[in-house]
Amino acid sequence: MEAFRTLLACPACAGDLAADWACLGCGARHAAPDGVPALRLAADERTETVRRFYEHAPFPGYPPRDSLDWLRARAERSPFARLLDRSIAGDARILEMGCGTGQMSLYLARADRVVIGADLTRASLALGAAAARRFGVSGVRFVETDLAAPGLREGAFDLVYCSGVLHHTPDPRASFRHLVRLARPGGMIVLGLYNAYARLPLRLRRAVGRLSGFRWIPFDPVLRDRAAEPERRAAWLRDQYLHPEEHRHTHAEVLAWFRANDVDYVRAYPSTVLGDDPEDLFTPAADNWGPEAWLAQLGWMRSLGPEGGLFVMVGRRSGSSIPAAIGPT
Known part of the structure; x- marks a missing residue:
């Protein structure tokens, strides 16, 4: 447990935490119900609305008969998940910010990796922690916290992974600034966001769905695949379709975030470079030509649009050279 606690901090003053979760700096005392530290300060009303939204229906949830083999097989249906796992060293310190119910954190917690799954919704974290116990996964711990005042050690992580999160915050650009500080100099940042172009098909489906009170939504493959799993279907x-806070972003916009926060651009996934199929997610793309990236995003309406239009941007926090812990084993 000590290895995990050194990656956490008091959300009020960033001080070290004792074994009983008391802050050694300001003296604040934090609880850890069911083994999940509560390191979250009071948030603004928009953030609280999102937290309550996920408390009511944790996302994405688990099916009735699950297992570690099921989780890994499900994750590995995604070429991106396989590529991410292959690109991370076996002894990396990983933060998944906005982990939801923890499937990716559990998937990445293999070899000697230390994984922190952080989220602001305790109901989601409870499901992740229960799954970790059920599956016998010891390399992951879950923590309740918020990006606005994270109970996490700045500069402590080799990899900060944050997917499907910032576009649900009141100010995604400001949230990204907080996120960057958690990666060590030279550490990797993997950011998944709704793309402004690739999200258009779902927005059209949402407009049609509103006409029927969302009783009928055409052409959604995820709803179709989950027809026999009513709870997971309802969560999707x-x-x-019903989220209270949503933003959409372009490749050029996120590049501007990178530049403003001293993050070196590595690549996008899917790639914005024609014919680029990386073997390592952390190897820089051959180039970054704006018109080619714009055309790629138009193509994402077809390739990414059916499942929500999420794209990934990869960057490296500026600083010292990358030690062996970042590269693949």
Whole structure:
């Protein structure tokens, strides 16, 4: 547990935490109900609205008969998940910010990796922690916290992974600034966001769905695949069609975030470079030509649009050279 606690901090003053979760700096005392530290300060009303939204229906949830083999097989249906796992060293310190119910954190917690799954919704974290116990995964711990005042050690992580989160915050650009500080100099940042172009098909489906009170939504492959899993189907419906806070972003916009926060651009996934199929997610793309990136995003309406239009941007926090812990094993 000590290895995990050194990656956490008091959300009020960033001080070290004792074994009983008391802050050694300001003296604040934090609880850890069911083994999940509560390191979250009071948030603004928009953030609280999002937290309550996920408390009501944790996303994405687990099926009735799950297992570690099921989780890994499900994750590895995604070429991106396989590529991410292959690109991370076996002894990396990983933060998944906005982990939801923890599937990716559990998937990445193999070899000697230390994984922190952080989220602001305790109901989601409870499901992740229960799954970790059920599956016998010891390399991950879950923590309740918020990006606005994270109970996490600045500069402590080799990899900060944050997917499907910033576009649900009141100010995604400001949230990104907080996120960057958690990566060590030279550490990697993997950011998944709704793309402004690739999200258009779902927005059209949402407009049609509103006409029927969301009883009928055409051409959604995820809802179709989850027809026999009503709870997971309902979670997808709420997350994608009824969310109270949503923003959409372009490749050029996120590049501007990178530049403003001293993050070196590495690549996008899917790639914005024609014919680029990386073997390592952390190897820089051959180039970054604006018109080619714009055309790639138009193509994402077809390739990414059916499942919500999420794209990934990868960057490296500026600083010292990368030690072996970042590269693949």
